[in-house]
Amino acid sequence: MMKRLINNKMAVVAIVIIALYIVLGIAAPIITPYHPNSINVSNKYANVSLQHLLGTDHLGRDILTRLIYAIRPSLLYVFVALFASVSIGATMGFISGYMKGYVDVVIMRLCDIMLAFPSYVVALALIALLGAGAENIMLAFILTRWAWFCRVIRTSVMQYTSSDHVKFAKVIGMKDSSIIRKHIFPLTLADIAIIASSSMCSMILQISGFSFLGLGVKAPTAEWGMMLNEARKVMFTHPEMMFAPGIAIVIIVMSFNFLSDALQVALDPRIESKKSMNPTKKGVMTS
Amino acid sequence: MLNVSVIEKSYKRTHFFRSQKKPIIRDVHFDCHLNKTLGIIGESGSGKSTLARMILGIEKPDKGSVKLDGKPIHRRNTRENQISAVFQDYISSLHPFHTVQKLLYEVMTFSGEVSKDSLKEKSIQLLKEVGLSAAYLDKYPHMLSGGEAQRVAIARAIVLNPKYIILDEAISSLDMSIQTQILDLLIRLRESRELSYIFITHDIQVATYICDDLIIFKNGTIETQMTPQELYSTENTYARELIDKQLSL
Amino acid sequence: MSLLSVKQLNITDTHTHQQLVYGIHFQLEKGETLGIIGESGSGKTITCRAIMGLNDPRLQVEGQIYFDGVDLLQLPNQLLRQRRGGDIAMIMQQGSRAFDPSSKVGKQMFETMVMHTDLSKKSIEAELIRYMNFMKLKEPKQILQSYPHMLSGGMLQRLMIVLALALKPKLIIADEPTTALDTITQYDVLEAFSDIKKQVDCAIIFISHDLAVINKVADKVMVMKAGMCVESGSIEAVLFSPHHDYTKYLLSTKQKINHHFNAVMRGEYHA
Numbered sequence A: 001m002m003k004r005l006i007n008n009k010m011a012v013v014a015i016v017i018i019a020l021y022i023v024l025g026i027a028a029p030i031i032t033p034y035h036p037n038s039i040n041v042s043n044k045y046a047n048v049s050l051q052h053l054l055g056t057d058h059l060g061r062d063i064l065t066r067l068i069y070a071i072r073p074s075l076l077y078v079f080v081a082l083f084a085s086v087s088i089g090a091t092m093g094f095i096s097g098y099m100k101g102y103v104d105v106v107i108m109r110l111c112d113i114m115l116a117f118p119s120y121v122v123a124l125a126l127i128a129l130l131g132a133g134a135e136n137i138m139l140a141f142i143l144t145r146w147a148w149f150c151r152v153i154r155t156s157v158m159q160y161t162s163s164d165h166v167k168f169a170k171v172i173g174m175k176d177s178s179i180i181r182k183h184i185f186p187l188t189l190a191d192i193a194i195i196a197s198s199s200m201c202s203m204i205l206q207i208s209g210f211s212f213l214g215l216g217v218k219a220p221t222a223e224w225g226m227m228l229n230e231a232r233k234v235m236f237t238h239p240e241m242m243f244a245p246g247i248a249i250v251i252i253v254m255s256f257n258f259l260s261d262a263l264q265v266a267l268d269p270r271i272e273s274k275k276s277m278n279p280t281k282k283g284v285m286t287s
Numbered sequence B: 001m002l003n004v005s006v007i008e009k010s011y012k013r014t015h016f017f018r019s020q021k022k023p024i025i026r027d028v029h030f031d032c033h034l035n036k037t038l039g040i041i042g043e044s045g046s047g048k049s050t051l052a053r054m055i056l057g058i059e060k061p062d063k064g065s066v067k068l069d070g071k072p073i074h075r076r077n078t079r080e081n082q083i084s085a086v087f088q089d090y091i092s093s094l095h096p097f098h099t100v101q102k103l104l105y106e107v108m109t110f111s112g113e114v115s116k117d118s119l120k121e122k123s124i125q126l127l128k129e130v131g132l133s134a135a136y137l138d139k140y141p142h143m144l145s146g147g148e149a150q151r152v153a154i155a156r157a158i159v160l161n162p163k164y165i166i167l168d169e170a171i172s173s174l175d176m177s178i179q180t181q182i183l184d185l186l187i188r189l190r191e192s193r194e195l196s197y198i199f200i201t202h203d204i205q206v207a208t209y210i211c212d213d214l215i216i217f218k219n220g221t222i223e224t225q226m227t228p229q230e231l232y233s234t235e236n237t238y239a240r241e242l243i244d245k246q247l248s249l
Numbered sequence C: 001m002s003l004l005s006v007k008q009l010n011i012t013d014t015h016t017h018q019q020l021v022y023g024i025h026f027q028l029e030k031g032e033t034l035g036i037i038g039e040s041g042s043g044k045t046i047t048c049r050a051i052m053g054l055n056d057p058r059l060q061v062e063g064q065i066y067f068d069g070v071d072l073l074q075l076p077n078q079l080l081r082q083r084r085g086g087d088i089a090m091i092m093q094q095g096s097r098a099f100d101p102s103s104k105v106g107k108q109m110f111e112t113m114v115m116h117t118d119l120s121k122k123s124i125e126a127e128l129i130r131y132m133n134f135m136k137l138k139e140p141k142q143i144l145q146s147y148p149h150m151l152s153g154g155m156l157q158r159l160m161i162v163l164a165l166a167l168k169p170k171l172i173i174a175d176e177p178t179t180a181l182d183t184i185t186q187y188d189v190l191e192a193f194s195d196i197k198k199q200v201d202c203a204i205i206f207i208s209h210d211l212a213v214i215n216k217v218a219d220k221v222m223v224m225k226a227g228m229c230v231e232s233g234s235i236e237a238v239l240f241s242p243h244h245d246y247t248k249y250l251l252s253t254k255q256k257i258n259h260h261f262n263a264v265m266r267g268e269y270h271a
Helices: A002-007 A009-026 A063-069 A071-099 A101-115 A119-130 A134-161 A164-172 A176-212 A224-232 A240-267 A269-276 B048-055 B100-110 B116-129 B134-138 B146-158 B176-193 B204-210 B237-244 C044-052 C077-086 C105-116 C121-134 C140-144 C153-166 C183-199 C211-217 C235-240 C245-265
Strands: B002-015 B018-032 B037-042 B063-068 B083-086 B164-168 B196-201 B213-218 B221-226 C004-013 C018-028 C033-038 C059-067 C088-091 C171-175 C203-208 C220-225 C228-234
Touching: A002 A009, A009 A071, A009 A240, A063 A071, A063 A224, A063 A240, A071 A101, A071 A134, A071 A176, A101 A134, A119 A134, A119 A176, A134 A176, A164 A176, A164 B083, A164 B100, A176 A224, A176 A240, A224 A240, B002 B048, B018 B048, B018 B221, B037 B048, B037 B204, B048 B164, B048 B196, B083 B146, B100 B116, B100 B134, B100 B146, B116 B134, B116 B146, B146 B176, B176 B204, B176 C245, B196 B204, B204 B213, B204 C245, B213 B237, B221 B237, B237 C183, C004 C044, C018 C044, C018 C059, C018 C228, C033 C044, C033 C211, C044 C059, C044 C088, C044 C171, C044 C203, C077 C088, C088 C153, C105 C121, C105 C140, C105 C153, C121 C140, C121 C153, C121 C183, C153 C171, C153 C183, C183 C203, C183 C211, C203 C211, C211 C235, C211 C245, C220 C235, C220 C245, C228 C235, C228 C245
Parallel strands: B037 B196, B037 B213, B083 B164, B164 B196, C033 C203, C033 C220, C088 C171, C171 C203
Antiparallel strands: B002 B018, B002 B063, B213 B221, C004 C018, C004 C059, C220 C228
């Protein structure tokens, strides 16, 4: 599977970009020349120069530094939230899909309740209760999204559980845990990877969106959406201020999309062949 | 000896807190002795798939039991290395992400074999037994034709040296000429490995070809039981209907 | 002039550049039944789909398909669609998948009938019930009111056949229509096909891999292997005195089981 992934050039580019973002985000204090919040009003709206590779914003803060520091809330927090909601959703989905019966019914009704709340409304409600902040948006996200993952994964699990290779494994006496691990999980992984990476995109956009509205991260934390908000005011006089965070978002979201496509092809040995449509050979065997 | 004694198996449906019980199987009693091939002939909807699942031990009858050598078959250790299966849908019965080699290894390591060399040697040996060359080891299921896939499924079924193999419409999805090849393969394996088969099918001609004993299954219960030779003079109306409606060239 | 005349049909897969069908050539008169025998991968399905124009766009079709004097391969999609259903009907292998699971079977059949015929609602119902009786479907009115999941695969398959017949097309293409059916149902359906042949004047192309089935319904036969026609002719000629090795091979494998069964039935193995 890894071989197939590496063969796909798009996937390699996407992985490199994502890895780059993560490394930059973690190593932000080490590699950035300035402090993200060091205000220098006399130097506001500076042009691109060797000292400020992307210029400065309306408070004289170095944009490049802020851009890199912004990786932390925009990307890393989102990773954590995604991981949490996928884990909860997948676990519930597996239990629900494999066990069926009463367990399934109970879990599904729980999902119904959670899905009845639109995630944006829940986010706003939590912000109203607990105040603005990235953590609260993430919490809202986990609360609503796990149910969606649970449903999708459950369908996937149920489909694969009814297949004959699982039946065979049961017949010869394989333990349920082994069956889930070897026969069902790898097959559902393709589905999980796809929905997880597409969710990643919407989550990044969501947190940026809320920050743009002023409901996300608290100023003066650097965050792409926040930076877009600040740039909004000078959109016509200093349009370049919008480009940096905007392009940063576009690149990472696109990378995740490409990775998601590539994963789907890499995980399933059938897909590559479908593209070239190998006609199946007839089994004229002489025994 | 495999002893099937299902008194009842129903399909329960809860509809607004009221349970509806619909019986699928009633009063099915038969034995399958070692080294014998028992045919279960039934049309679709007769309940034979449910019966197959109960014989395999992955489903329990509501009333009654299925026992192997006196022990209940739904217990894992009763089934271990004794019973195996080949299913109808060859696409669904092979893990799509595993090569032929991997799926054979999986079953072998399950039974305790560990050394990698002996695993490979044994796999090649098995493939040879079912008429496939060693080149098939690296193939994925979607690259195989129907006949080849079923041969792999049969190879997988005999890995654990079982005494009984349940063949649930194992050849029904294959082309006519391949069906005959696979049937002959099954007959050869039966001789060389002293296997007992329970052959479930809707095709009475095929059943007559391979089975020692026939059970005609209708509406969830045994209509009649006889040897293929006795078919010639049977007076059972349903059996007669099945015989008469068989198409021949 | 023949009803259907297929000349030099070649089908190529544009993605893999593999030729799937080579120079297929056959004719069909009104009221005749052509049986196409072939195993999986022989190209029989895509040949017939080419007649209907239902192939995947990546399959390039060359040649001529004259239906009622018109070359179907030259027709624009709009006109081709009118012919489909109206003049040419197709019965697929998996009848259960042909129906929309969310609406009643009767409603779906009505919709199709309304689109292609001018009959009133009552006469449509009468026609459908008439053919359902032919297919030995009991309680036709109740069946029409059912959803697909309430009916068995065999029943749905027979309903597909009913619909195809009720449309009174000039040509019916049946792609392995009885393969998924049980012995008894298959027999009944084929009997019904034979009866209908006598009453309705339509031509039938019947695809199967089972020689016994073809023997029962067809007048003439075409054997396909690896995209080519290896033998063709009348039933008697091809099935009882075959020329090509492949035809002989197909016959021999089926006959092995047949002969054993017939011998048992004659009492030769009577212990």
